[in-house]
Amino acid sequence: MASCAGRNGEACYSLNREGGLQYGPRSLNHCHSDPEAVMAARIFIDGEAGTTGLQIRERLAARRDVELISLDDASRKDPKARRDALHAADVAILCLPDDAAREAAALAEGSEVKLIDASTAHRTVDGWAYGFPEFRPGQREAIATATRVSNPGCYPTGAIAILAPLVTAGMIPAEFPVTVNAVSGYTGGGKSLIQRYEAEGQDGYKPDAYWSYGLTLQHKHVPEMTRWSALAHPPIFQPAVARYAQGMLVSVPLALWALPKKPVPADLHAVLAERYADARFVRVAPLGEAQGLKELDPQALNGTNLMELFVFADAATGRAVLTARLDNLGKGASGAAVQNMNLLLGLPEDAGLEMQRAA
Numbered sequence: 001m002a003s004c005a006g007r008n009g010e011a012c013y014s015l016n017r018e019g020g021l022q023y024g025p026r027s028l029n030h031c032h033s034d035p036e037a038v039m040a041a042r043i044f045i046d047g048e049a050g051t052t053g054l055q056i057r058e059r060l061a062a063r064r065d066v067e068l069i070s071l072d073d074a075s076r077k078d079p080k081a082r083r084d085a086l087h088a089a090d091v092a093i094l095c096l097p098d099d100a101a102r103e104a105a106a107l108a109e110g111s112e113v114k115l116i117d118a119s120t121a122h123r124t125v126d127g128w129a130y131g132f133p134e135f136r137p138g139q140r141e142a143i144a145t146a147t148r149v150s151n152p153g154c155y156p157t158g159a160i161a162i163l164a165p166l167v168t169a170g171m172i173p174a175e176f177p178v179t180v181n182a183v184s185g186y187t188g189g190g191k192s193l194i195q196r197y198e199a200e201g202q203d204g205y206k207p208d209a210y211w212s213y214g215l216t217l218q219h220k221h222v223p224e225m226t227r228w229s230a231l232a233h234p235p236i237f238q239p240a241v242a243r244y245a246q247g248m249l250v251s252v253p254l255a256l257w258a259l260p261k262k263p264v265p266a267d268l269h270a271v272l273a274e275r276y277a278d279a280r281f282v283r284v285a286p287l288g289e290a291q292g293l294k295e296l297d298p299q300a301l302n303g304t305n306l307m308e309l310f311v312f313a314d315a316a317t318g319r320a321v322l323t324a325r326l327d328n329l330g331k332g333a334s335g336a337a338v339q340n341m342n343l344l345l346g347l348p349e350d351a352g353l354e355m356q357r358a359a
């Protein structure tokens with residue numbers, strides 16, 4: 001049986017489910033027996049057993065305004081079962097490798113399901129709204145009215161948050177040679193990397209404390225960083241993984257003296273502060289706070305959907321490092337997907353999302 005959350009908090013049962021996923025048609029947000037009641041939206045997480053999928057499930061589990069469609073272990077990779085689930089859902093969140101995400105988008109054709117793709121497959125594809133509500137004016141509305149939303153990559157969330165407003169404001173020319181350095185916890189590599197880090201004593205165990213990668217300069221996140229930051233050239237992106245599970249720092253170093261407008265740190269800070277003044281999930285740390293910091297813990301926002309931006313600088317020599325801190329599985333993936341889901345469903349943007357840092 002599928003349920004809807006009745007006005008008085010009582011479940012309302014209306015749709016039979018017999019022999020698997022056979023839901024009847026209905027209209028979103030409308031209950032069969034009580035027109036004023038709010039119907040729980042049906043959500044299918046394709047890839048629910050993976051790292052991102054599990055964290056989305058956790059964020060949705062206690063909510064009465066959504067109802068999860070789940071496939072059992074035997075059928076979760078079966079295209080027919082996935083198609084049925086996609087066609088029965090109001091919103092489906094794809095937490096899959098790129099090829100499987102493309103397959104899911106094809107399977108969804110002919111249905112009214114709205115898709116949020118957490119993979120890289122559609123991040124620079126026309127017809128898909130880029131699921132980063134805060135990075136430019138109008139993006140929240142573009143997501144809310146879309147039927148296809150591509151969740152940003154974890155590293156690009158930090159890089160674009162810094163670069164897009166500064167390029168738009170002309171502080172960084174589109175032609176400027178930009179570099180992005182980043183470090184991530186190992187959950188960023190999904191189940192396979194987690195297994196390698198945590199399988200001490202077993203084959204494939206990865207003992208490294210820190211390793212740099214993306215050394216061909218062809219990392220899959222470069223196209224979306226370039227496009228959505230409005231850069232004329234791909235940035236030099238240098239990611240690394242360290243031996244901790246979750247959380248990341250994404251930094252853009254800048255020689256201020258080399259920028260045509262010769263900005264001082266306060267100029268860069270003012271642009272970012274203005275862009276994110278009304279953003280609930282993006283906090284621009286005051287310049288004085290950044291100046292007082294000697295170090296930055298990448299794990300400080302874990303479990304939240306927050307991102308913090310810092311302008312570290314030495315004004316005397318015209319050098320700055322702009323850094324984003326976020327949870328790769330929070331604002332970098334699962335939290336962002338839930339935020340986008342809320343927007344698609346017309347629900348409060350922060351529903352089910354943790355706003356506070358852990359004590």
Ligand SMILES: NC(=O)C1=CN([C@@H]2O[C@H](COP(=O)(O)OP(=O)(O)OC[C@H]3O[C@@H](n4cnc5c(N)ncnc54)[C@H](OP(=O)(O)O)[C@@H]3O)[C@@H](O)[C@H]2O)C=CC1
Nearest residue numbers: 047049050051052077095096100118119188190191328333
């Ligand atoms: N981890 C992170 O920090 C981030 C991840 N992402 C993206 O989200 C997506 C999921 O990543 P993540 O959760 O880390 O990856 P995982 O490897 O942890 O999970 C992927 C899941 O997809 C399942 N799967 C694979 N192929 C199919 C298929 N054909 N049909 C149905 N299910 C399938 C896997 O099954 P099985 O369990 O059998 O392997 C697994 O459960 C990826 O595209 C990734 O790039 C985006 C931002 C950040």
Ligand SMILES: CC(=O)N[C@@H](CCC(=O)OP(=O)(O)O)C(=O)O
Nearest residue numbers: 119120152153154184188189241
């Ligand atoms: C640490 C690590 O391996 N990170 C992954 C990126 C995280 C991820 O899977 O992100 P997207 O789906 O957004 O591309 C990588 O560099 O490939």
